[in-house]
Amino acid sequence: MNCLSDRARKHIYEVILPFWEKLKDDKYGGYYGLMDFDLNIDKKAVKGCILNSRIMWFFSSAALILKDASLIPYAKHAYEFMKKYCFDKINGGVYWSLNYDGTPCDTTKHTYNQAFAIYALSTYYALTKDEEAIRLANELYELIESKMTDELGYLEAFTIDFLPESNEKLSENGVMAEKTMNTLLHVFEAYTECVRVSGHEGMRKRLYFMLDVIEKKIYNPSLERQEVFFDREYNSLIDLHSYGHDIETAWLVDRCLEVLDEKEWYDRISPITRALSKKIYERAYVNHSLYNECEKGIDDKTRIWWVQAEAIVGFFNNYQKTGESVYLDAATDIYDFVMNYIVDKREGSEWFESVDDNFEPSNRHEIVEPWKCPYHNGRMCLELINRESRC
DSSP: OOOOOHHHHHIIIIIHHHHHHTTTTTTSBBBOOOOOOOBBBOTTTTTHHHHHHHHHHHHHHHHTTTTTTGGHHHHHHHHHHHHIOOOOOBOSBSSSEOOOTSSSEOOOOOOHHHHHHHHHHHHHHHHHHOOHHHHHHHHHHHHHHHSSTTTEEEEEEEESSBBBBOGGGOOOTTTTOSSEEHHHHHHHHHHHHHHHHHHHHHHHHHHHHHHHIIIIIEEEETTEEEEEEEEOTOOOOOOEHHHHHHHHHHHHHHHHHHHTTHHHHHHHHHHHHHHHHHEEEEEEEEEEEEEEEETTTTTEEEEHHHHHHHHHHHHHHHHHHHHHHHHHHHHHHHHHHHHIIBBOSTOOOOBBEEEOOTSSTTOOOSBBBBBSHHHHHHHHHHHHHHGGGGO
């Protein structure tokens, strides 16, 4: 077998790392916020703080897993930018976005954004043992728990001084959600990483809380899927099946169960992740790739870059978990699809954001923008490399 980890190592070194290294802004800090479809870098584009966090996480994780010290300066560059510009020194928390020169642009304080900063800071701490980084992560945890929750879970969007505001940023499909599966998932992901690297006891306790919410509020056992958008009391607002989020959730929850290492929780939650993976394999894995989502029974057949990346990791994870070779075959098949159709073969590019049902990048979406980053595809490569002993 041509091990996926070998192919992932080659791809990350030949395509993903060189691409993002050249996006480093040595004048104003951080990384450039936009490259259009024609590969033009806009050096004065808005810099999303989520984008910076994800880049910081990527280079930190890559340096650790690849054991490549040459990547540390790229992680440090993102860290220094975050520390200097992304944090609101007066009110606390991390802004939504900055202008190209580091001045605040969108001062919304979103729970999702704070979570990604924790995720990045935790991995940077694992790489550098910089105590300041883990202190900042812990401060963001305290902020989330004190200002961005209610008794039922995690709220979404706030003004600069933490007054609640409407959640346009994480609401889609014509609804306005007071709670979302997506925000919960990434708070969960961030706390899992921080517990893994630092053993933070408060975050560990909140992981138990979130596992309970996933089991009792987010997961729909009759449909074997997660609901996506909710009102404040977790009533679902729309008939929507997000294929990419379900397969991503499956392996991220399994990762948390591994970190917690408690049989009671594994026995309780692991059947959910197994069911999510199985349902996505049966429902969304079509023509060597994964559909995007299904709204009111109608499939969106767009092949989104991040959905394919998460499907590769999710199916590979379920293969390791179950030993069922169909999941390894699916992960390999989608990997081949990505290399053939999602990777942009033009010199100086990386991955297309999406291709249509004819496997063409018809929407000419930007190659880099605040949501288009090395988090999903870079993580896919790093996960495969890190799991290579199980190939």
